[in-house]
Each structure stands twice: as C-alpha cells, then as structure tokens.
Amino acid sequence: MSEAVPLKIYYRIFSALMVLTAITVGIAFVDLGYLNTFVAVSIAVLKATLVLLFFMHVKYSNRLIWVFASAGFIWFIIMVAFTMSDYVGRTWVEAPIPLP
C-alpha cells in the first residue's frame, strides 16, 4: 500500500499540470516547424507521467506496480514505433511492381 502523501505535494503537482497546460496552449500559437508535434507530445507525456507517479501513487508503490505501469508505456511505444515503420518506411523499400 502507498504511504500517506502530504497535501502540498498534490497542490504542487496540480500547479505543475496547470502550468504545462498553459505552455501547451501558448506554444500552439508559435510555429516550431517539425518540432510542433514533438513538443506537444513531450509535454503531454510529462503531464501523464506526473499524474501516474503522484496522483495514481505509482511513485510510492512496490516494484510489481512499476512493472505493470511501465508495461503500459512500453506497449504504447510498440504501437507507435511499428505504426511509424509503415508511415516512415514507405520510401525505404520500393514495391517490386509499381502500384497503379
């Protein structure tokens, strides 16, 4: 079981999430080119990690919980990586017969 977490931790995390939300909105008005998606997704991952670690008490849980929580992330990466192998790889290998 997780330990009792001081209330101030929750307030801090909540503040951090609010700040990150404001950054996400603010940065949407700045064109970063290729980095647009990267920055938006990075902030989202950071926010999700904070929620997972503190609000969902993973930080204070045992290793088994860590394994299962990590598995969720790893599976997400599998999904993204192999889907991208399609989108990115479309120019890597030519089809033997050109498609009409």
Added chain:
Amino acid sequence: MSNDTSSPKVNYLNNDYSIKSWLLTVDHKRIAILYLIAISFFFLVGGLMAVLFRFELATPQGDLVSAETYNKLFTMHGMVMVFFFLIPSVPAVLGNFLLPLMIGAKDVAFPRLNLASWYIYMLGGTLTIFAAISGGIDTGWTFYTPYSSTYANTAVVTAGIAVFITGFSSILTGLNFLVTIHKLRAPGLTWSRLPLFVWAHYATSIIMLLGTPVLAITVALLAVERGLGFGIFDPNLGGDPVLFQHLFWFYSHPAVYIMILPSMGVISEIVAAFCRKRVFGYTFVAASSLAIAVIGFFVWGHHLFLSSQSVFAGMVFSFLSYIVAVPSAIKVFNWTATMFRGSISWETPMLYVLGFIGLFSIGGLTGLFLANLAVDVHLHDTYFVVAHFHYVMVGGVIMGYMGGLHYYWPKITGRMYNEFWAKISFLLIFVGFNLTFLPQFVLGQLGMPRRYYFYDAEWQTLNVLSSAGASVLGIGYLLPVIYFLYSLKNGKIASQNPWGAKGLEWEVADTPPDPHNFHEIPVVTEEAYAYAKEAH
C-alpha cells in the same frame, strides 16, 4: 490433499434460490453461470445469423435476403461472435469459475468488480441488440474507415459504443485475474506449480489489459469523426484511413490470442487428466503462453499487406507473424508428446482435445500462407481467410470451450451429462465444422472474395457443401443445450472427482463447490499434474 466425500449439502447453487441472490451475487462461481447464460444467448444469436446467410449463399444469386440485409447479417454475426462470445467465452465462464478454485482462493481479488464486469457486458450486449434492431450495421465487424466513418447509413455509432462499453468488461476481468493470480495463491502454490489453465489466463489478462483500451480509443475516434467531423481517418479532413487499420488491429489481432489462449489452457488441463500424465514440457507450455501474449502484439500489420502499408513494414510484420507460430507449435507438440505412452481414455472432453489439436493445427498452418507477403496478394479477403480464422476461432476456441464445458460440467452443476449424446454431438460438430469450412479454403484459392452477395455459378457446389455443413454444425451445437439442460434435473449425481483428476478444484473443493470454495485454505505440496506419482 484431502478427498473429503462427506461434503456438506450446502453449495453455491443451493445456498440461496432467490433471483436477487443471483443478480447481486459477488460469488465468482455464480457470476460465471450468469456469463454462461448470457454468452450462450449471444452464441445462439450469432449462430442464427450465420445459418441465415449460409442459406443465402446456397445459390449464386441473391434470393433469400436483400443485399443490404446480407451485409448486416455477416457484420452482426462477426460482431456478436467476436465481442460477445469468443472473447469472453472461456475467461468469463470457465476462468471465472475455476481460477479461484485452482489457486486455492475464496474468490477473485475484486468480487464486486467482477459482478460489475458482467453488468457492463450486458449493457454492451443490450446496446448491440438495440443497434441490430434500429437499422443494423453493415460495415463488417472490422468497422473499416472510410466506409464506417463517412458512407455507412447504419447504426455505426451505437454499435461502436456497444463495443467500447464491452471492452471495459474485458479490461476489468483481466485486471481482476492478474491481481487474483498475483495475490491470492494458496500457501505452497508457487509459480512453477500453477496449473497451465492459470498460466494461460495470466497471459490472456495481460493482453486484455494492454490491448483493449486501444480498441476503445479507436472506436471512440471513429465516433468522434463520424459525429463531429474531426479529421482522423478521412483523408478529406486531413486524416488517414490506414491509421484506423493500424489501431484496430493493434488490439484485434492480439484479441485472437485473448480467444485462443484460455482454450489452450483448457486443453492442457484435459490432456493431462485423460492421459494420466503430467503435461510434457510444462515450463515451455507455460512460457509459450507468455510468448504468445507478447509476440502477438507485434504482428498486426499482416492484416494490412494490401493496404498502402509500406513494403518495409510488410516484411517486418511478415517475419514476426512466422515467429508467433513457434510458441503455438510448442504447445501442439507438447500436448501430442503428453499423449505419447499416456493412459488415454476417450471420454468426450478428450475428443474435444483431439478436435482442437487437429483443427487448430490446420488453422495455424494456413495462417502461415497468409503471413507470406506474395501469397497473401492472392488470398487476401478471399474465403481462404474466412476458412483460416474459423479453423482457429471455431476449430480452436470453441473446441476448447466445449471440451472445458464438458470436463467441468460435473464440478459446476454436480451432475453428469449423457456421454453417448455428448459423443454424437462432438461428431456432428467435427464433421459439420469441416464440411462448412474445408470447401471455403478451396473457394478462396479459386478466388471467391469474402463478404460478396453474388458469386460465380461455378462455385455453387462448394458453397452448397459449406451451407450443408453449417446446418450439421448448428444441430451439433444445439444437442449440448438439450443434454446439458436435461442433466440438471435427471443427470447422474457426480462424485467428488469423476475424472480422477489432479488439482485443488477437483481434489479439495466440493462438487459442486461450497459458497466459499474451501472449508479451510488448502496447502499445496506438489507440482501440477502429479499423475506419475499415482502410477508408480
């Protein structure tokens, strides 16, 4: 382990007869029965739809139902069978009933959540029936975009919501099983002593937990695009229809393993009991379940070989699809090796084991044809694919489910079924199944596309054979309904352990089990399937 035959009369079935005691029960055994009734209903609905469109396909021209109705029939058949029968069948019925009994626990870790799973399942099922009545759905069970998101005029959103909701039932069941297996094992029941049924459900639960949310998100995105016009899958709105296929199959291919793994667990239990031998290569069979669960997540792209998926991704997914066949083959070889020099008895559950091994092998091996990039160009979306996955899902999953239902029927009800009729039923199912689906391999090879309303007259003979087989199969499945129901009142009273099987569920728990499973928490002192000790 004790073998107490002077068991008390009170059991989970007779401790309270009120309807309330069933609908508000948190007993995993009663919840399993609730699932059994619900799942049987959906199996009947899905089966009737199949019979209808098989009758339609008995002639090349459309004459029994309209083309629109035909599209709705095969869509609803697929949807009902996959989401409301095959996925929950073994885990929700046999898994729910047996997991706590097998590991020496009083119940699952979260009994209320278990009941909630059933209600969520029922809500999803009711919505599906509502979708069927309010216009039906004609997209195919795969809901492919852009047809489903842009063009279909049927109850796509309602059906999508139904699948979304039902997914949570699956997620919660998986979560419950994982925590139960980790936390509630009896003293002495180490991981290396776990029955293979438990290992199979552990692997299945991992897939349920990690895969199902992706399906929920995918159908939610579909509904958002269809309802609010967000550009996710529609190229006109900046989306990509192939993305739907990626997301859909990221769950739906592993879902095949959600279906087959628990059945494989059942087969391991039966083969050991009816060969009086420890399962050959126990560790490999257990590990192969986990291997299937993990590798199964890396193969979804083989459904996209003929979409615009890159050749590079196609090659990767093709290679990985061959790899996933290895752990399945390990199981088949090990079951066969278990039978070698075993003291085999030929009661009905064992017949289903043989049926499973034979039919699943055909289903698995024809999967290798489809995993081949070049061959798949010819076979993709033909009846070859239909035959292939029915050999896995019906020949594999339902053979395991039926085998398990027969094997555990005495434990569940305290009554024996009629062995003669059970064997007749198995025979009808086996013959009917092969008559239905073997011709479809030939049809597919000849180029007959799946999901077509009209077909070339030269393919009629094979289609008539297939439709005739479906009728035999239907009768085969109806027979157990009759003799199982008959046995509830008139069947011979089952002894404590009618098959002489090993395991806490047979040796220690009463037949039928006590409401709290065990009178005292059992202590496990031996490995699973310790039949050899008995023999020597």
